[in-house]
Amino acid sequence: MLYLKLAGRNIRQSISNFLPFALSSVVMFIMNLMVATILLSPSLKKLQGWGNFAMLLILGLIVLTLFAVIFMIYSYRFLLKRRTKEFGLYHILGLKKRQIARIAALELLMMLLATVIAGTILGIILAKFLYLIFIHLLGENYFDLQWSPIAVGIVTATFACIYLLLMILGSFSIHRQSSLELLNNASKGEKEPRSRGFLAVLGIVSLAIGYYLAVTVASPFDALTKFFIAVLFVIFGTLLFYMSFTIWLLKRQKKNKNYYYQPKHFITVSGMLYRMKQNAVGLANISILVTMTFVTLATTVGLYSSINGFLNDYFVRNTIITVNTTEQRSSAFIDQVAKESGIPMKHKVVYELSNSLTGAMKNGNFENRQNLSSLTTVNFMTAETYKKLTGNTVHLNSNQAIAYPAVGSFTESSIRFGDQTFNIKNKINGIRNFPSIRLTTANWLILIVNSRAQIQPVLDAATKAAGNILPLGFETTISADAASKDAAKLNKALSDYRVDGNKIQRLDTTKEQALRGTAPSLLSYDDIHRQFLAFAGGFLFIGLVLGFTFILGTALIIYYKQISEGEQDRRSFKILQEVGLSGDEVRQTIRSQVLLVFFLPIVVAVVHFGFAFIMIQKLISLFGTTRFGLLLLTSVGTIAVVAIIYYFIYRQTSRAYYRIVER
Amino acid sequence: MLLQVNHLQKIFQTRFSKEKTIALQDVTFSVDDGEYIAIMGESGSGKTTLLNTLATLEKPTSGSVILNGRDVTKIKENKLAEFRRTHLGFIFQDFNLLDTLSVRDNIFLPLVLGRQKIGVMQQRLEELAPKLNIADLLNKQPFELSGGQKQRVVIARALITGPELVLADEPTAALDFRNSEHLLSLLEEINGTGQTILMVTHSAIAASHAKRVLFIKDGRIFHQLYRADREAAAFMQEISMTMTNLLGTEVR
Ligand SMILES: Nc1ncnc2c1ncn2[C@@H]1O[C@H](COP(=O)(O)OP(=O)(O)OP(=O)(O)O)[C@@H](O)[C@H]1O
Ligand SMILES: [Mg+2]
Numbered sequence: 042m043l044y045l046k047l048a049g050r051n052i053r054q055s056i057s058n059f060l061p062f063a064l065s066s067v068v069m070f071i072m073n074l075m076v077a078t079i080l081l082s083p084s085l086k087k088l089q090g091w092g093n094f095a096m097l098l099i100l101g102l103i104v105l106t107l108f109a110v111i112f113m114i115y116s117y118r119f120l121l122k123r124r125t126k127e128f129g130l131y132h133i134l135g136l137k138k139r140q141i142a143r144i145a146a147l148e149l150l151m152m153l154l155a156t157v158i159a160g161t162i163l164g165i166i167l168a169k170f171l172y173l174i175f176i177h178l179l180g181e182n183y184f185d186l187q188w189s190p191i192a193v194g195i196v197t198a199t200f201a202c203i204y205l206l207l208m209i210l211g212s213f214s215i216h217r218q219s220s221l222e223l224l225n226n227a228s229k230g231e232k233e234p235r236s237r238g239f240l241a242v243l244g245i246v247s248l249a250i251g252y253y254l255a256v257t258v259a260s261p262f263d264a265l266t267k268f269f270i271a272v273l274f275v276i277f278g279t280l281l282f283y284m285s286f287t288i289w290l291l292k293r294q295k296k297n298k299n300y301y302y303q304p305k306h307f308i309t310v311s312g313m314l315y316r317m318k319q320n321a322v323g324l325a326n327i328s329i330l331v332t333m334t335f336v337t338l339a340t341t342v343g344l345y346s347s348i349n350g351f352l353n354d355y356f357v358r359n360t361i362i363t364v365n366t367t368e369q370r371s372s373a374f375i376d377q378v379a380k381e382s383g384i385p386m387k388h389k390v391v392y393e394l395s396n397s398l399t400g401a402m403k404n405g406n407f408e409n410r411q412n413l414s415s416l417t418t419v420n421f422m423t424a425e426t427y428k429k430l431t432g433n434t435v436h437l438n439s440n441q442a443i444a445y446p447a448v449g450s451f452t453e454s455s456i457r458f459g460d461q462t463f464n465i466k467n468k469i470n471g472i473r474n475f476p477s478i479r480l481t482t483a484n485w486l487i488l489i490v491n492s493r494a495q496i497q498p499v500l501d502a503a504t505k506a507a508g509n510i511l512p513l514g515f516e517t518t519i520s521a522d523a524a525s526k527d528a529a530k531l532n533k534a535l536s537d538y539r540v541d542g543n544k545i546q547r548l549d550t551t552k553e554q555a556l557r558g559t560a561p562s563l564l565s566y567d568d569i570h571r572q573f574l575a576f577a578g579g580f581l582f583i584g585l586v587l588g589f590t591f592i593l594g595t596a597l598i599i600y601y602k603q604i605s606e607g608e609q610d611r612r613s614f615k616i617l618q619e620v621g622l623s624g625d626e627v628r629q630t631i632r633s634q635v636l637l638v639f640f641l642p643i644v645v646a647v648v649h650f651g652f653a654f655i656m657i658q659k660l661i662s663l664f665g666t667t668r669f670g671l672l673l674l675t676s677v678g679t680i681a682v683v684a685i686i687y688y689f690i691y692r693q694t695s696r697a698y699y700r701i702v703e704r
Numbered sequence: 705m706l707l708q709v710n711h712l713q714k715i716f717q718t719r720f721s722k723e724k725t726i727a728l729q730d731v732t733f734s735v736d737d738g739e740y741i742a743i744m745g746e747s748g749s750g751k752t753t754l755l756n757t758l759a760t761l762e763k764p765t766s767g768s769v770i771l772n773g774r775d776v777t778k779i780k781e782n783k784l785a786e787f788r789r790t791h792l793g794f795i796f797q798d799f800n801l802l803d804t805l806s807v808r809d810n811i812f813l814p815l816v817l818g819r820q821k822i823g824v825m826q827q828r829l830e831e832l833a834p835k836l837n838i839a840d841l842l843n844k845q846p847f848e849l850s851g852g853q854k855q856r857v858v859i860a861r862a863l864i865t866g867p868e869l870v871l872a873d874e875p876t877a878a879l880d881f882r883n884s885e886h887l888l889s890l891l892e893e894i895n896g897t898g899q900t901i902l903m904v905t906h907s908a909i910a911a912s913h914a915k916r917v918l919f920i921k922d923g924r925i926f927h928q929l930y931r932a933d934r935e936a937a938a939f940m941q942e943i944s945m946t947m948t949n950l951l952g953t954e955v956r
Contacts, residue, residue, distance in 0.1 A: 298822050307809070307816045315804035616800045619761065620861070621789025621817050623782055 044140070048147035051127075058123050062116045063152060065597050069109040070160030070200055072590050075168040076102050077192035079175060084185050094179075094579040101583040105590060110203055112594055117207045119601050121145075121214055128215060142212035149211065153204045157197050164196075171586075178345070178578035180571060241289045244281025251275035255652040258659050268656055275649055279328050282645070283321035291317065308617070308630050313637070316606070323602050324642055327595055331646035332653070334591040334683050339650070339676040340657050341584025345577045346675050347661060350668050352570055354478045358388055358520035359566040360528045365540045365559050368393040368426075371517035374538075374545050375561075382534045386521035390474045392430055394487075395421035395496060396513040398458075398503050402484070405453030409506035417449065417484040421496045427489045431473050437491040441466045447477050448662070449484030456488070458499040463488065474520070511541075511559075528565040535561045592683065596690040602638075603694040607701030614702055631702060639691050643684060650680065706900055707735040707758075707869060712767035713923075714753050727753040728764070729923030735869075735902060740895040742914035743904045744947065750923045751904040755873050758902065759792060760784050772868060789814050793862030795872035795903075799854040801846040801861075808842040811860045818865070828864050836860050836890070852883035859890065863899070870894075872903040876910050888913040908947060912940035919950060926950055 052059050080098040085091050131141050165188045172186040251274030254267045291314040295301045301310060313320075355361075364371035372391050379386050400409045402417035424435050427443075435443060442463035444451050455464045471477060472487070479485040490496055493515065500513040507513075523531065537548045541558025614627050622630070658672055714728040727750040735741055745751050756762040758769055760776050769776045771791060779787050794800075801810050808829070809816075815825045833839040836856045841849060849857065855875060862870050872891070876884035884907075892913050895901050903914060911917045913936050919926040927950055931939045 302812065302816050302822050302825070304817050304819065307813075308804075311802075311804045311809065613802050613804065616802055617813075617817075618785070619759075619788070619794055619796075619800065620814050621785045623785035625782060626785065626817075 044144050044147055048144050048151060051144070052148055052151060055124070055127070058120060059148075059152070061597065061600060062120045063155065065112055065116045065593075066152060066156045066200075067160050067163070068593060069105075069112060069590075070156050070196060071164040071167060072586065073102065073105050073109060073199065074160060074164030074192060074196045075171050076105060076586060077196050078165065078168040078189050079172055079186065081189040081192045082172070082186050084187070093576060097579045097583050101586060104587060106199055108590060108594065109200075110206070112597070113203050113207060114210065116597065116601075117149075117210065118214075119605070121211060122605075125218065129218075138216050142215045145211045145215060146208045149204050149208050153200065156200060160196075160200075161193050164193075174585075175578075175582045178574075178582050180574040180578065237285050238289065240281055240285035244278050244284070244286050246278075247274050247281060248278030251278055252652045255656050258656055268660070271652075271656070275332075275652075276325075276329055279645065279649070280322070280325040283317070283325045283328075287321070288314065288317050304622070304626070305630065305633065308622075309634050309637070312610075312613070312634060316609075320602075320638070323598060324638070327598055328642040328645040328649070330591050330595045330598070331642055331683065331687065332649040334588050334595070335646060335650040335676075335680055336653050336657065337584045337591065338588040338679045338683065339654070340660065341577075341581040341588075342679055343657065343672045343675045344661050345581040346671060347668065348570070348573045348577050350671060351478060352566060352573065355476045356520075356564075356566045356569075357390055357474050357476055358522045360386075360521055360523045360531075361564045362519045362521075362531075362535070362561055363516055363563075364519070364545075364561040365396070365514075365516045366543060366545065367515050368517045370543065370545065371519065371561075375519050378534050378538075379531060382530055384523060384527040384531050386523050388522045390430075390520040391517065392426050392475065393423070393515050393517045394426075395493075395500060396516055398499070398513070400503075402486070405455055406457045409503050417486055418479060419486050419488060421499075422487055422489045423493055424489060424491055427472070430475060435489065437466060437489070439491055439495055440464055441491070443489040444468045445470075445472060445487040445489065447485045447487060448479060449486070451486055459502050461499055463490065523565075525565060525567045528563065528567075532563040532565070535563055588683075592686055592690075595687065596694070599690060600694045600697065603698040604701065607698040610698075611702050631699070635691075635695050635698065639688075643687060647680065650676070705734050706737045706739075706772060707902075708768075708770040709733050709758070710768045710770070712754070712757060712769065713765045714750070714757060714762065715765045726923055728757070731767070731920070731923065731925055733918055733925055733928075735900065738895070738898050738900055740892070740901045740913075740915045741903070742911035742917045743902070743920055744906060744908070744911050744917055744943070745920035746906060749920050751906070751920060752873055754920065755871055755902075755904045758869075759794065759871050760788055786818075789818050790865060791868050793865060793867035793870040795855070795858050795862050795870065795875045797874040797877045799846075799851075799858055799878070801854060801857060803846055805846075806842070807838070807844050807846060807849070807857050810846065810857060811842075811864055813861060814865050825864075828866075829860070832860050832864060835893075850883075851879050852886060855879060855883070855887055856890070859887075859894070863894070868900065870899060870901045872901065874905055874907075874910075875903065876905070876907060884910070908940050908943040911943050912936045917943055919946065921950070 076098055079085065080095060080102065085094060128141050128145075131144075132138065136144075168188070169186050251271045254271040254274065258267055291310055294306065294310050295314065300306055362375060364374065366374075368391060371393075375386075398407070398409070398419045400407055400411065400417065400419075402408075402419075407417070407419060424437055428434050437443070440463055442456065442465060444456070444465045444467075446468070451468070453465065455462055457463075475487075504511070504513045538561060539546050539548065539558035540561060544558070546558070610631070614622075614631070617630075618624065618627060654673075654676060657676075658669070661672065710732055712728050712731040714726075716725040716727055717723070731750075731754060743751055743754065753762065757764050758776075760779065764777055767777075776787065788794075801807075802813070805813065811829060811832075812825050815828070829842075833842065836859060838853065838856050838860060841853055841857065846854060846857070855878075858875075862872075875891070876887055879887060888910055891901060891903070895915070901914075903910065905911055912931075915931050917929045917931075919928065927946060929939075929942060929946060
């Protein structure tokens with residue numbers, strides 16, 4: 042009971058120490074609870090493709106939980122450090138370490154209780170609000186979000202575990218220190234860090250490797266696999282960069298006596314140098330968090346804003362029907378079905394392509410084998426079709442082809458399929474009324490050839506490689522404008538048919554029969570748009586939640602940094618004033634020091650992001666060609682917004698710093 | 705006359721309470737060039753306040769402090785730092801060395817702030833360091849030094865600008881007996897080269913090294929003693945007795 046009283050009194054008395062910890066605890070709880078509530082809400086199941094969101098939300102929840110663990114530990118260690126003196130006093134006054142640890146644990150227990158109560162109430166209220174954003178991003182309109190006791194239970198359990206971890210950490214750190222150390226912890230001098238050239242080089246090399254990986258990604262799948270390796274190198278490099286490179290740089294400035302022995306540089310350089318050892322990790326953390334925020338937000342915002350572009354590139358008309366047979370048959374067939382169903386189809390565009398060959402493309406050699414990093418889909422188009430689409434007549438020899446690399450690049454002068462080689466006569470950048478993206482694969486290459494006969498051997502070889510299940514031939518794409526309702530009706534009518542090579546058959550619904558062949562496919566802009574929006578919206582939602590949390594984390598780290606540095610600097614600035622630095626000069630010096638620490642992580646994060654951008658672009662092109670300009674714009678916008686928020690955080694926290702220094 | 709202090713008064717009033725503390729009531733004294741003066745008084749008698757006022761760290765409520773014919777209480781706020789840097793030297797009780805700077809840079813600090821040339825700084829340090837016996841310490845960090853060593857570094861920092869007046873606030877308070885003795889004779893030597901020193905202390909031993917001792921009580925100068933040609937030990941006897949009699953306190 043006595044301990045309980047002591048613990049309660051401690052929290053009340055040093056509320057300013059506990060407040061940042063309590064705040065981070067509650068906010069982390071709220072973030073987790075909001076996502077968990079949305080995840081477990083029954084109304085989520087009503088959404089189209091809820092499985093995808095559930096996956097995304099679970100992923101987001103995992104990241105949030107990990108982040109919460111790291112963050113709570115960080116906050117608690119800061120709290121403990123500020124209270125070592127208090128604990129030392131208890132010890133001197135006769136409390137055993139075990140008893141002190143028990144008080145600390147009780148304090149944590151109270152904090153946990155407060156977190157759960159405040160977090161649950163706020164979390165449920167805010168979850169409703171967040172859900173509105175979520176639904177809006179998906180382009181849906183269900184507004185009912187039930188609060189879920191299970192979600193509260195899960196998040197509470199998670200936080201109980203985190204707090205248990207904190208208790209263990211706390212009791213370890215209390216037991217480890219001797220009472221004198223506990224008392225004197227705050228005022229220990231430190232030797233100026235030595236500059237370690239080796240580590241500096243290692244850091245730069247590590248960064249270079251990370252950047253190199255980012256710059257050299259060839260395809261979206263490549264980006265996907267290399268991304269994490271690059272991230273690890275960059276994180277490691279950043280840490281070393283701050284720990285050794287900055288120290289090396291400052292040492293060099295210090296050696297330059299004419300530079301160093303100037304009032305402004307003198308105090309700043311020596312102060313930074315002295316602090317760099319503790320600062321390095323903090324600055325690296327801030328840089329990495331800011332980069333994470335940039336990357337998360339830029340990717341998700343970029344993806345979301347690219348959707349319309351993708352779809353416009355794909356949908357030459359708002360309805361696209363693909364029938365797996367020749368143009369003549371397909372066209373007649375669709376006309377007939379449309380007429381029977383009474384559906385008008387306007388602005389029709391019809392063209393014929395070979396079936397898709399999907400395989401590995403390397404140095405102009407196409408192989409019928411699946412390889413993720415060089416996956417390419419090839420379709421052939423005859424010169425006749427090309428003329429019909431564009432009005433241009435082309436003359437091609439039997440071994441010539443015109444290349445249209447719709448997605449990805451193609452620079453070879455010839456292309457080989459087994460023993461058949463086509464020389465590339467020229468390359469074109471687009472075909473009128475023809476999509477410039479494909480919704481499924483990475484790279485897409487259209488080859489315009491003289492006649493069908495020429496490529497039949499290639500198709501036959503591919504058929505054989507695929508196991509002779511369906512013979513490859515030609516398919517027809519019919520694009521037209523139709524009302525959304527009509528498109529659905531037509532789709533339903535078409536689903537009764539099977540197309541197999543040259544035969545088009547209708548399913549007899551009275552009989553149980555299996556017809557060979559594939560159904561004609563119909564894609565409508567509205568449908569696909571909704572699907573894309575749902576997917577990218579879910580992504581954006583998670584991106585926003587994580588981005589917000591990262592920014593919050595950054596804010597907290599900066600705040601802690603400012604507070605602890607303010608306390609260290611207070612004495613220094615008092616001495617400086619006595620020795621002969623005016624109040625204004627002191628303020629100026631503080632400002633330049635503070636500004637440097639503010640700008641460094643942002644600059645580093647922007648550089649990191651510059652390289653990450655190349656990867657992000659590739660990753661987004663998984664879903665279609667990216668518009669470089671748009672992506673750059675959204676990225677720059679995102680960076681600007683985050684930088685403004687960061688600056689705002691910085692201004693607020695530097696007030697705390699000034700208040701301490703000028704006290 | 706180097707320094708003239710006229711009817712100095714300092715009243716502290718905290719912003720939120722009406723209560724006033726009179727730290728200095730009416731202090732008047734003068735200091736000649738080359739003097740070594742100790743100001744004695746019990747705790748709370750206003751010694752630090754007096755020193756801070758002379759040091760321009762604190763503005764008096766009324767009265768004037770005239771250093772070489774210039775009233776330092778009238779100096780504008782933004783010129784004060786420069787004034788302190790060029791005319792005064794400080795020795796504090798708790799050393800006040802910057803952890804972030806090496807010993808050498810701590811000593812250079814006032815010169816750097818005064819935008820002095822490196823060559824000049826180095827030359828002055830070369831002259832000063834052997835006298836203070838700190839030549840071996842220059843490349844260390846302050847936390848590596850003992851209390852006595854730190855105080856010698858502080859003295860070097862106070863002297864390197866060639867100040868007209870060195871102000872010391874309880875310079876021996878944080879030192880043990882031997883180091884105190886050492887430091888006090890060092891200050892005496894420095895005074896021997898013509899440097900004017902004004903020291904505030906409540907230790908009779910410390911005061912006995914000065915040439916003149918002023919006693920302060922209730923914010924007024926009460927009494928003064930001249931050392932003349934006496935040994936420090938003999939002088940100390942008289943200081944102790946004076947303190948006991950005049951101020952009603954026992955001092956060592
Ligand atoms: N900033 C301040 N605000 C209010 N009162 C103050 C302030 N500084 C000093 N005083 C008061 O002025 C009086 C003189 O204080 P001062 O520090 O000058 O004493 P002192 O002689 O240096 O004592 P000690 O020997 O203990 O250092 C004390 O009563 C003190 O409480
Ligand atoms: Mg005092």
